Amino acid sequence: MYLIAGLGNPGKQYENTRHNIGFIVVDFIAKELGTNIDKIKFKALYNDIFYKNEKLILLKPMTYMNLSGESVKEAVSFYKLPLSNLIVIYDDMDLPLGKIRIKRSGSSGGHKGVESIIYQLASEDFLRIRIGIGKPKPGQDTISHVIGTFDAEEENKVKEIIKIAARATFCIIEEGIERAMNLYNGIKL
Numbered sequence: 028m029y030l031i032a033g034l035g036n037p038g039k040q041y042e043n044t045r046h047n048i049g050f051i052v053v054d055f056i057a058k059e060l061g062t063n064i065d066k067i068k069f070k071a072l073y074n075d076i077f078y079k080n081e082k083l084i085l086l087k088p089m090t091y092m093n094l095s096g097e098s099v100k101e102a103v104s105f106y107k108l109p110l111s112n113l114i115v116i117y118d119d120m121d122l123p124l125g126k127i128r129i130k131r132s133g134s135s136g137g138h139k140g141v142e143s144i145i146y147q148l149a150s151e152d153f154l155r156i157r158i159g160i161g162k163p164k165p166g167q168d169t170i171s172h173v174i175g176t177f178d179a180e181e182e183n184k185v186k187e188i189i190k191i192a193a194r195a196t197f198c199i200i201e202e203g204i205e206r207a208m209n210l211y212n213g214i215k216l
Contacts, residue, residue: 028082029200030108031056032099034117034140036174037089045160046173048185049116049140050087052158052192057085059193069101081200088140095140096147103148113153114196117141118173122159125184125216127192129199129208130155154204156192184216 033053041047057064057074064072064085072087084106088098103113117140122128132152135142145151163172177185191214198207 028084028106028108029112029114030084030086030099030102030106031114031116031196032086032088032095032102032144034092034095034115035087036092041174043176044174045177046092046118048118048158048160048189052116052156052189052196053085053087055189056193056196069105070098071102073102078197079201083200092140092143094143096143096145099144100147110148110150110153114156114199115141115144115153116156116158116192116196118160119157120160120162120169120173122157122161123215124159124161124177124181125188126159127188127195127211127214128155128157128159129195129204129212130157131204131208154199156195158188158192187216 031053033049035047035050054064060076060078062074062076064074064087066074070088070090072089073084075082075084084102086102088095090098117138131154134151135145163169195207195211198210
């Protein structure tokens with residue numbers, strides 16, 4: 028069993044923002060599996076589905092980014108899930124747009140959603156798929172960058188990196204994290 032948690036903020040105003048790329052990827056995975064994320068539990072929208080004999084729980088915390096750990100902890104506790112089967116998908120300003128980085132564990136890197144998950148689980152030992160959103164443009168502050176939408180010239184890269192992140196998630200489940208890191212950590216669009 029795997030819990031796949033995409034991080035983001037609830038509400039129409041955040042729907043297609045850089046900060047919500049985790050939600051966007053999990054929605055894409057759900058679509059690929061022919062389902063919707065439309066059940067409510069764990070302070071989240073979620074659904075569960077079987078894929079290649081593995082139960083997948085797709086989770087979108089509705090707690091707002093900075094409290095994502097509350098939702099993730101509830102789901103991990105409910106399913107008695109080992110942290111090695113938790114995959115968290117989220118945005119990363121330190122990576123350029125069009126790049127992903129898969130990691131086995133580590134610090135939050137300053138990401139408030141991941142910080143919350145580490146705090147709530149009292150562990151850094153869970154899988155991550157970090158999706159590059161790039162740095163703010165000169166003169167733009169961090170907040171307006173992360174809660175801003177992708178511009179027209181970024182759209183093609185965004186669509187492609189969403190597909191790649193979904194494929195990387197399936198690769199982790201089917202072939203393990205080492206294989207996924209080898210295949211996907213070098214990709215740059």
